[in-house]
Amino acid sequence: MGRRSEVVFVISGYYGFDNLGDEAVLAAILHQLGNLAPGSRCIVISGNPASTAEEHGAEAVSRFDIKGLWTALRQGMVFISGGGTLFQDVTSTRSLYYYLLMVILARAFRLPVVIYGQGIGPFGSKLNSLLTRRVLKLCRLIIVREREAYRQLVEWGFDEEQLYLAADPAVALWNPSPDQAPSVGGSRFLLRRTFGSEFPQEGPVLLVSLRPWPLVSGCLSAVAEALDQLSREGWQVVFVPFQFDADRVVCLQCADLMRERAFLWPRPLRVQEALKLFGEADYCLGMRLHALIFAAVHRRPMLGLAYDPKVENFLLELDLQDAVFYLPRDKSRSIDSQELLARLHWLKAEREALTAKIHQKVGEMAVRVAEANRRLREELAAAGVRL
DSSP: OOOOOOOEEEEESSOSSSBHHHHHHHHHHHHHHHHHSTTOEEEEEESSHHHHHHHHOOEEEETTOHHHHHHHHHHOSEEEEEEEEEEOSSSOHHHHHHHHHHHHHHHHTTOOEEEEEEEEOOOSOHHHHHHHHHHHTTOSEEEESSHHHHHHHHHTTOOTTTEEEOOOGGGGSSOOOTTSOOOOSOOOHHHHHHHGGGSOSSSOEEEEEOOOOTTGGGTHHHHHHHHHHHHHTTOEEEEOOSBHHHHHHHHHHHHHHOSSOOEEOOSOOOHHHHHHHHHTOSEEEESSHHHHHHHHHTTOOEEEEESSHHHHHHHHHTTOGGGEEEOOSSTTOOOOHHHHHHHHHHHHHTHHHHHHHHHHHHHHHHHHHHHHHHHHHHHHHHTTOOO
């Protein structure tokens, strides 16, 4: 019987930019591909190849190295685009064009292209929406992370032969057995090692994830007021920057507005350390999507500050409509601190029911990820790639 050739995956995404959420997605994709094709090679296109290689143990090439990209695509057998929300123009039209171009280049090298665990949109430009639709038609398989993205692609004319509904790959970073009860609270070892003996042993731990956003400054005083009241009730408030340098500024601004003590995570987190940190928490208040995903991985009740559709979409996937707290869409409006406080109190009052629902829904998401990987294996076999 002939020996299988080594499978080489080329992986494109927003990697190497010190964004904890995207690094979690990459860690999850590498883990899934390792299970799917043991012994395979993965070449990651990265903004910081040295950092990516160090953290993830994968080969990496700079996204700005034309010769290196050419070599990677020539060696590759499968091109993976994802995860995250790469195909949208709200953050940047230039980045959208970059990711679309990478798909086109991969097809020019005759690589089957798989969109893996992504969302789609939003788009501010009809032209960008049309370009994305045309380029995605080149893909062998599109695995989306949420029903809204699936609906959008069906509306664009894609059918089930090319689509699969899975979940964000990061939900499968840690998944207990179905009969394992969700844990309640952690040991606080990491929290006390970081903040010392001044971090209390008692009181619920609330992890808070804030990020830069054009309208966030108008909301911070209300957030601080709500957090102050929780602190007076014995809660321990810990701000966690996900993209450290950018998020830390916003977290500091909010902490400075508080009258009560709060803690600010002092250093960039790596994926495994962040997973441990969320395991030591009780609740999460998050703008960053992957703060909510990390909370869900540990079955922690959460409230999402919905500045972008992806935050709302994830909470709807969990069937947690009441956990969506909408941020204002114009500068003339802010948020009500008492309403925010009431919703945070709701997390505690309904903790047992929320934990059980999250446990169920995340388990279903992990099953969808596994099913998507089986579909991926089938599609690649049909394209002549044996895993």
